[in-house]
Amino acid sequence: EPEVTQTPSHQVTQMGQEVILRCVPISNHLYFYWYRQILGQKVEFLVSFYNNEISEKSEIFDDQFSVERPDGSNFTLKIRSTKLEDSAMYFCASRQGVPGTDTQYFGPGTRLTVL
Amino acid sequence: AQSVTQLDSQVPVFEEAPVELRCNYSSSVSVYLFWYVQYPNQGLQLLLKYLSGSTLVKGINGFEAEFNKSQTSFHLRKPSVHISDTAEYFCAVTNYGGSQGNLIFGKGTKLSVKP
Numbered sequence: 001e002p003e004v005t006q007t008p009s010h011q012v013t014q015m016g017q018e019v020i021l022r023c024v025p026i027s028n029h030l031y032f033y034w035y036r037q038i039l040g041q042k043v044e045f046l047v048s049f050y051n052n053e054i055s056e057k058s059e060i061f062d063d064q065f066s067v068e069r070p071d072g073s074n075f076t077l078k079i080r081s082t083k084l085e086d087s088a089m090y091f092c093a094s095r096q097g098v099p100g101t102d103t104q105y106f107g108p109g110t111r112l113t114v115l
Numbered sequence: 116a117q118s119v120t121q122l123d124s125q126v127p128v129f130e131e132a133p134v135e136l137r138c139n140y141s142s143s144v145s146v147y148l149f150w151y152v153q154y155p156n157q158g159l160q161l162l163l164k165y166l167s168g169s170t171l172v173k174g175i176n177g178f179e180a181e182f183n184k185s186q187t188s189f190h191l192r193k194p195s196v197h198i199s200d201t202a203e204y205f206c207a208v209t210n211y212g213g214s215q216g217n218l219i220f221g222k223g224t225k226l227s228v229k230p
Contacts, residue, residue: 042205106151
């Protein structure tokens with residue numbers, strides 16, 4: 001069964017450093033998402049991406065964040081200058097693109113630790 | 116704006132007992148509702164979803180949920196739980212019609228099944 005994959009599973013970085021989290025969505029999916037879950041808190045929407053551009057973003061997704069689909073398979077989340085409060089589990093999700101009938105499939109997540 | 120409330124942060128239950136995890140939502144438009152499960156150190160897995168049609172939906176692992184529009188609820192139930200059901204359960208809502216489908220999650224309910 002096709003699945004969303006994410007790398008790395010765990011990333012440790014120093015405050016102020018740039019990180020790139022990578023995702024490979026399911027191949028025939030058209031909508032892509034990033035969510036994050038701070039330890040002990042709920043899953044929060046960050047950004048959605050469709051047709052090679054951001055379609056929606058939350059207030060969390062400020063200028064320090066960016067997303068890209070550099071090729072036909074990868075979907076990346078970049079944090080330019082990490083802060084301590086960026087420490088969280090980051091989930092990528094994708095869905096096929098038939099509105100109202102399909103489901104978002106989540107990857108296993110990348111745990112980001114900012115020291 | 117949409118929101119999801121999961122009233123119980125933790126639910127302890129004995130093996131083979133029934134369980135109900137509560138979820139209430141608020142929205143000014145029609146919504147689609149989901150339950151996701153997160154096993155320790157894993158990603159989010161879809162349990163079941165309500166998009167339209169029958170208000171009683173059945174999912175994987177013997178779980179079911181009932182959509183109640185008048186009470187704006189989507190409670191999750193299982194008649195007899197197993198140790199392996201120990202996990203965190205998240206209720207989520209989206210409105211595909213008015214957005215790109217980003218999910219709004221509740222804070223989660225940790226189900227702990229004891230022998």
